[in-house]
């Protein structure tokens with residue numbers, strides 16, 4: 001009976017179906033590996049809180065996680081099996097934040113239906129559909145100013161990729177929207193900026209980058225009209241707006257939330273991020 005059953009299972013499974021994934025992006029040191037470790041441990045948290053190992057890998061590493069599909073706000077520390085809850089599985093893909101490797105991470109977002117090949121899927125050809133992006137920043141590092149330009153530069157490229165993707169249609173079908181969570185990490189540190197300031201500082205910096213890049217284009221001889229055309233160029237967000245705001249990205253179906261939290265120490269924790277993710281996978 002077993003071979004027949006196996007045959008039945010294999011023949012009904014579509015080779016393209018695999019777990020959806022959430023892409024974890026952000027500059028080095030933001031806490032991406034620490035977060036991955038925290039979620040991976042689930043109900044098996046060490047008594048003295050999480051200890052992060054540093055991710056020196058140059059390739060994305062994925063872990064398989066489960067949320068309670070009936071109630072995404074269920075803590076990541078809950079053992080869903082023993083609670084008898086229905087679990088929805090997904091992959092969290094941690095990417096290297098080093099500037100030289102960022103382009104590799106962005107390639108995955110650069111299509112109407114963003115997918116990523118997962119090392120976790122035994123079927124080598126299978127691709128996982130990217131359902132959401134988590135962009136993590138170190139809210140304490142952002143406070144002293146130096147880290148802001150480089151974090152914003154990376155975020156600019158992520159959002160611009162998603163904006164351009166909006167115009168890459170599959171026939172008449174517009175690409176599915178892509179939710180983005182800016183996770184303001186390390187709020188356990190008293191020097192950290194609260195989420196509202198992380199948001200406004202990033203928006204201001206993204207606006208500065210936008211102005212600088214369009215000026216760069218003008219200086220390089222690209223005509224005023226072409227720059228103003230916006231859509232196809234490097235102009236992030238709505239046309240004609242002087243200030244950049246995350247809300248402008250709604251026009252391109254990129255819905256951005258900024259939520260504060262912490263992975264380590266005595267802070268707000270990571271449950272709000274977990275819930276945000278759970279509602280989108």
Ligand code: GDP
Pocket residue numbers: 026027028029030031032033034035052053054055097185186187188189261262263264265
């Ligand atoms: P990654 O480069 O983004 O993967 O960052 P890591 O996960 O390696 O974290 C960088 C450093 O920040 C490590 O020393 C972590 O222990 C520390 N870290 C991560 N999250 C927090 C946090 O919430 N609070 C504090 N105080 N430190 C954190």
